[in-house]
Amino acid sequence: MLKKIKCPACQVEGTMSLVELDYIGPYRCWKCRALFTVEIKNDELVSYKYLSEEELKKQQELRETQNKYKKDD
Numbered sequence: 446m447l448k449k450i451k452c453p454a455c456q457v458e459g460t461m462s463l464v465e466l467d468y469i470g471p472y473r474c475w476k477c478r479a480l481f482t483v484e485i486k487n488d489e490l491v492s493y494k495y496l497s498e499e500e501l502k503k504q505q506e507l508r509e510t511q512n513k514y515k516k517d518d
């Protein structure tokens with residue numbers, strides 16, 4: 446499912462593919478390259494906050510670690 450998200454920085458609409466109606470995670474604007482952590486609930490963007498490249502990297506590493514543990518189960 447494709448979800449339209451309006452960039453809070455430049456107001457340009459972008460799309461992102463979502464598996465579920467609820468999502469919390471990184472979104473990068475294709476236009477201004479701004480990074481956000483967005484929270485979507487029931488298909489609505491309810492909150493967002495700016496995210497730095499460093500934080501994004503940390504989140505991705507954390508997710509990889511969690512996936513690793515899941516596989517071991």
Ligand SMILES: [Zn+2]
Pocket residue numbers: 452453454455456457474475476477478479
């Ligand atoms: Zn933007």
